[in-house]
Amino acid sequence: MTTTDLPSETLRARHRAVLPAWLATYYREPIELTHGEGRYVWDSAGNRYLDFFGGILTTMTAHALPEVTRAVAEQAGRILHTSTLYLSTPMVELAEQIAELSGIPDAKVFFTTSGTEANDTALLLATTYRRSNQILALRNSYHGRSFSTVGVTGNTSWSPTSLSPLQTLYVHGGVRAAGPYTQLSDAEFTAACVADLEDMLGQAEGTVAALIAEPIQGVGGFTRGPDGLLAAFRRVLDRHGILWISDEVQTGWGRTGDHFWGWQAHGQAGPPDVLTFAKGIANGMSMGGVVARAEVMDCLGANSISTFGGSPITCAAALANLRYLLEHDLQANARRTGTLLRAQLEAARLELPIVREVRGRGLMLGVALPDAATATATLEHARELGLLIGKGGRGGEALRIAPPLSLTEAEALEGAKLLVEALRRADAERGAEA
Structure with missing residues (x-):
């Protein structure tokens, strides 16, 4: 899925006017998330994303979990x-x-x-x-x-x-x-x-x-x-x-x-x-x-x-x-779906030169890339494809992947496919620049 109709410049301008300059936001054109369900969220333009970051590892079980x-x-x-x-x-x-x-x-x-x-x-x-x-x-x-x-x-x-x-x-x-x-x-x-x-x-x-x-x-x-x-x-x-x-x-x-x-x-x-x-x-x-x-x-x-x-x-x-x-033994689910997700990323590492290392465990996985620019490019491509991930590392060169712990195996495979495609696009761009 390619996202469209990002939020207007008006909200971004209001944000910049009244909030600190050091308050970081993701993406060249920041998005506003308005609602979620399960492992998915929607932005104010109606675009749906598979959430692999959970508001910085905070939506632990699921969005809008009825019990909560x-x-x-x-x-x-x-x-x-x-x-x-x-x-x-x-x-x-x-x-x-x-x-x-x-x-x-x-x-x-x-x-x-x-x-x-x-x-x-x-x-x-x-x-x-x-x-x-x-x-x-x-x-x-x-x-x-x-x-x-x-x-x-x-x-x-x-x-x-x-x-x-x-x-x-x-x-x-x-x-x-x-x-x-x-x-x-x-x-x-x-x-x-x-x-x-x-x-x-x-x-x-x-x-x-x-x-x-x-x-x-x-x-x-x-x-x-x-x-x-x-x-x-x-x-x-x-x-x-x-x-x-x-x-x-x-x-x-x-x-x-x-x-x-x-x-x-x-x-x-x-x-x-x-x-x-x-x-x-x-x-x-x-x-x-x-x-x-x-x-x-x-x-x-x-x-x-x-x-x-x-x-x-x-x-x-x-x-x-x-x-x-x-x-619901979500710890066991994190082990099971995390193992599946990591296997997909390890396979991608063998074919994509920009993937330097896959690390972490369970549903707390990191992907080390050459530099912050490559990580930022991957983050942007993932959003365009309908996937939200995070960044980290001393220089901002690593991707952080941490979905809600109720992630299904089908969603793990879907997210892995989107992330690998985002990495492939970032790799191609880096090769073209070189």
């Missing part, structure tokens, strides 16, 4: 908002379920409104608990857009300021196919990264509070180290009493297929001390949160509340969404 929309409508008819100053059955029930699913012993949960705020809270907890503002983070990482989370983001294209309340020490391990350890085996790569961590700790002054790490780097282009790397890191951290924060904002809830949480690919060392989540849990409603051991969660000595975190309506959406995900 019904739960939201029913809760809206009762009460929309109360704040954490009052007891809330939906918040307690959701916290109980997430604490149990987290794998963290003696877990407590604090709800926020975004992944940025969740990571910000995790950093507050860790630095307070350890009485230190020193944080370990991975190169190429992304943890949010607040002042503190920008300070632990290792992807420089998403770090607008070098100022930070934290002293951040960056270590290797987030990117397998680039950097000084690329040619090593997985075991050698892990050993080299552990040695780098040990060396960094030897240079640190005093106590280090925590390591924060995405099991698969999201904005970084769905890159990751070998399975077991974070477990090897954990053994070093434990010797120093350093906390491990697993940023599951993009990897959680079964998206990787093989595991419910990304940290479980490194499960030899057990669960993290702190786990952060957001994105898909409420299927588009604004929710994030932190799970931590009780002694870590309870370490704050000052009063604190959340006006919007854990609101009745977002908790109602999240409860219905989580119930649907578990009852």
Whole structure:
């Protein structure tokens, strides 16, 4: 399908006039999405797209999922908002379920409104608990857009300021196919990264509070180290009493297929001390949160509340969404359809020179391309064909593919066909320019 009749220049002009210049939009002619159903969305001109990005991995189950929309409508008819100053059955029930699913012993949960705020809270907890503002983070990482989370983001294209309340020490391990350890085996790569961590700790002054790490780097282009790397890191951290924060904002809830949480690919060392989540849990409603051991969660000595975190309506959406995900075993579906989708992309890699690498797992797949211009061209061609995908990587050179977890096998094949055609067109253009 070729899309037509893109939104008028009027809305784009109004957008530019009142919203920040740094607020990025996709496409030469940005589109406005007005409604969706299942794995499809429609723009304001009536064009239909197969959604392989889910509003940045946030429409986790499906667009307009009846179970979620019904739960939201029913809760809206009762009460929309109360704040954490009052007891809330939906918040307690959701916290109980997430604490149990987290794998963290003696877990407590604090709800926020975004992944940025969740990571910000995790950093507050860790630095307070350890009485230190020193944080370990991975190169190429992304943890949010607040002042503190920008300070632990290792992807420089998403770090607008070098100022930070934290002293951040960056270590290797987030990117397998680039950097000084690329040619090593997985075991050698892990050993080299552990040695780098040990060396960094030897240079640190005093106590280090925590390591924060995405099991698969999201904005970084769905890159990751070998399975077991974070477990090897954990053994070093434990010797120093350093906390491990697993940023599951993009990897959680079964998206990787093989595991419910990304940290479980490194499960030899057990669960993290702190786990952060957001994105898909409420299927588009604004929710994030932190799970931590009780002694870590309870370490704050000052009063604190959340006006919007854990609101009745977002908790109602999240409860219905989580119930649907578990009852329909969408983790297994992510593994099945993700395997099918990846096979199509791996086949395309053999015939298209621009496809440098296919990476990720489950329905969290990345395609590494030569440069940002090629990725942008592929994004445009995919939209023209009726497919929405994302971009990432340190220089914007990677495609990000993350459909709703209810994706069918037929839709996986349809999307793969459209994406391969978009890649083929971008490859042809690049060849012509050369």
